[in-house]
Amino acid sequence: MSVLAINPxxxxxxxxxxxxxxxxxxxxxxxxxxLSVREGSRVGLEADNFYDYILWALPIAxxxxxxxxxxxxxxxxxQHVGEIIAVWDGGIAIYGxxxxxxxVMYVYCRSKxxxxxxxxxxxxxxxxxxxxxxxxxxxxxxxxFGNITSKVFLESLHLPTFIINQMYINGYYRVPTFLYxxxxxxxxxxxxxxxxxxxxxxxxxEIFLSYLIWYSIGRFFVExxxxxxxxxxxTLRVSQLLSVILFVGAIITIIIRRKNSNNNWYLTDKKAx
Numbered sequence: 001m002s003v004l005a006i007n008p009x010x011x012x013x014x015x016x017x018x019x020x021x022x023x024x025x026x027x028x029x030x031x032x033x034x035l036s037v038r039e040g041s042r043v044g045l046e047a048d049n050f051y052d053y054i055l056w057a058l059p060i061a062x063x064x065x066x067x068x069x070x071x072x073x074x075x076x077x078x079q080h081v082g083e084i085i086a087v088w089d090g091g092i093a094i095y096g097x098x099x100x101x102x103x104v105m106y107v108y109c110r111s112k113x114x115x116x117x118x119x120x121x122x123x124x125x126x127x128x129x130x131x132x133x134x135x136x137x138x139x140x141x142x143x144x145f146g147n148i149t150s151k152v153f154l155e156s157l158h159l160p161t162f163i164i165n166q167m168y169i170n171g172y173y174r175v176p177t178f179l180y181x182x183x184x185x186x187x188x189x190x191x192x193x194x195x196x197x198x199x200x201x202x203x204x205x206e207i208f209l210s211y212l213i214w215y216s217i218g219r220f221f222v223e224x225x226x227x228x229x230x231x232x233x234x235t236l237r238v239s240q241l242l243s244v245i246l247f248v249g250a251i252i253t254i255i256i257r258r259k260n261s262n263n264n265w266y267l268t269d270k271k272a273x
Contacts, residue, residue, distance in 0.1 A: 004165035008140050020140035028133035029058065032126035039122045043267065049114060050123075057104040061097040062087065068096025072230035072238055091143075093230065094131055095242055117205035121266055124211035125192040131215070132185030138178045139166060146175025146225040177225050184218035202266040205257060209250040216247040 010018045033054055037047045069091045070077045070084055077084050109116040138144035151173050154164045159176070167174045188211065196207050220243040223229055230238040257263050 004168060005142060006140060006162070006166055008142075021137040024137040024140065025134050028130035029054070031133065032123070032130040035126040035129070036123045039126075043118055043122060045114065045119065045122065049112065049119070053105065053108050053119075056108065057101045060104050061100040062092065064100025064103075065092035065094065065097035068093040068099070069230065072232075093239075094134075095239060098127075115204065117208070118266075120208035121196070121202070121205060124208040125189050125196065128185050128192070128211055128215055129189035132182045132189065135178045135182035135185070139163070139176075142166060142169050143228060144178040144181070144226060145169060145228065146177040147227055148172040149175050174227075175225060177222050180225070181218060181222045184222070185215070188214040188218070197267060199267075200265055203257065203263045204266055205263070206254055207266060209254050212246045212250040216243040216250070219243045220247070 006020070008020050010020045010023050012018070033050060037050050040047065040050055066084070066087050072093075073091070105119060106116060108114075109119055135144065145167065149172075151164060154167060154173055154176070157176075159179075163176060163179065164173070167176050191214070192207060192211060195201060202210070220240050223237050223239045223243070229240075232238055232241070
């Protein structure tokens with residue numbers, strides 16, 4: 001860590017250390033939950049649906065996110081078993097958390113007789129916002145960075161000094177790929193949030209599928225610039241492979257579901273004001 005780097009510890013509570021990483025992730029989840037509850041009321045979903053869901057989804061998403069990361073870094077963790085649970089030091093995979101949260105949503109919606117497509121449409125714009133915010137947790141831990149670069153390059157991006165200083169890692173300045181993905185995610189939130197109430201634009205499930213398409217595009221290109229990617233072998237980046245699968249799968253699903261005239265629009269004309 002550079003002497004100019006930000007301390008990743010938010011504060012100490014006796015022997016307990018509260019990390020910036022955890023604070024940022026928790027804040028992102030709280031913001032996403034608040035926005036989801038508000039949007040849910042527009043489509044007939046009660047606030048308790050989201051509160052009950054998050055109580056199950058959050059811990060399971062964290063477990064899946066960590067398990068996903070550990071599986072693809074087993075060469076290291078098999079020799080450092082005691083670090084497997086150290087999620088506060090980073091090393092959780094967004095795709096793993098999405099898999100876990102989606103599985104919980106499937107079970108939850110089935111048990112509550114709620115349309116999973118509607119639930120996914122409500123939460124997906126807030127999820128991508130949370131992902132954009134969460135990338136700043138990577139920033140605080142000096143992870144999710146790119147290739148070696150120069151200070152001149154970082155200054156040419158008109159970045160504030162604190163970001164440039166934080167990108168000085170292990171004796172080199174690094175490309176701020178965390179920032180690229182964060183900006184892409186927040187832009188995706190703005191687009192989805194602005195368009196989802198347009199009359200006859202999205203059918204049920206298509207806001208979620210559009211989220212998958214948008215996120216997969218950004219993640220594919222940003223992942224190609226990172227130097228700390230999870231790998232299969234020496235050349236195949238796990239997140240790029242999964243991005244391609246999700247991108248293609250989402251497009252095919254939209255096409256198939258569009259041919260089914262039984263699919264409803266996300267909001268009725270009356271509600272989409």
